[in-house]
Amino acid sequence: MGDCELCGAMTVSTKRVKYHKSTIESCIRCIEKMNLSPAVNTSGITTSKTNRSRTYGSRKNLDNKKILVDNFPKLIISKRNEYNWTKKDLAEKASVRLIDIQNIESGKILEDKVVQKIEKTLNIVLFTEDNSPDYRKIKSNRGGGMTLGDFLNENGR
CATH class of the missing domain: 1.10.260.40 (lambda repressor-like DNA-binding domains)
Known part of the structure; x- marks a missing residue:
């Protein structure tokens, strides 16, 4: 159940159709009234220009x-x-x-x-x-800092 992108009907069964060079979700009533053709799915393989990433730099x-x-x-x-x-x-x-x-x-x-x-x-x-050394912070296994117990142990209480 979805929403029709043409008429705005909510929670109706929708199908993917082609409408003015774009693929949209449309209800059965809009498909019949506007004589829309179902979108063709090409075996799950899609190659679009938007999915390609550009790499900058060499x-x-x-x-x-x-x-x-x-x-x-x-x-x-x-x-x-x-x-x-x-x-x-x-x-x-x-x-x-x-x-x-x-x-x-x-x-x-x-x-x-x-x-x-x-x-x-x-x-x-x-x-x-680039001759700068690689500085990386190494986390120690100990806790974050001094706790109240550590303070009391150091001061002999």
Whole structure:
């Protein structure tokens, strides 16, 4: 039992039908009145563009453990100003979109390919080796902290 998405009838038996290039749940009465065709289920295998995930960045930099320098927006802005280029000029010379230049200069991290194009165009180094140690908190088996019993035992009561 479901709700009809066309007429709004509640707790009626519904079927999936095609209606204006979309699949909806409709009651039997609406199906008959509007001569709707049932939706075709293709053996449970669906491939849609919405289910595909886009991956940003490259695996190459993950394996090499290269990271962006902390002050990359300031470096890009200062080097661009040194060449007397506008953001639009830099975008054209680096073959990237203007919005990408605006985003990276505001501090947003973009795809590695875009950053590498900007890096190459401005002749600057934006990626460095990640030499920072991996700090992970190791939980001890003991309790969270000092309890009232611990306090009394230490003070000899």
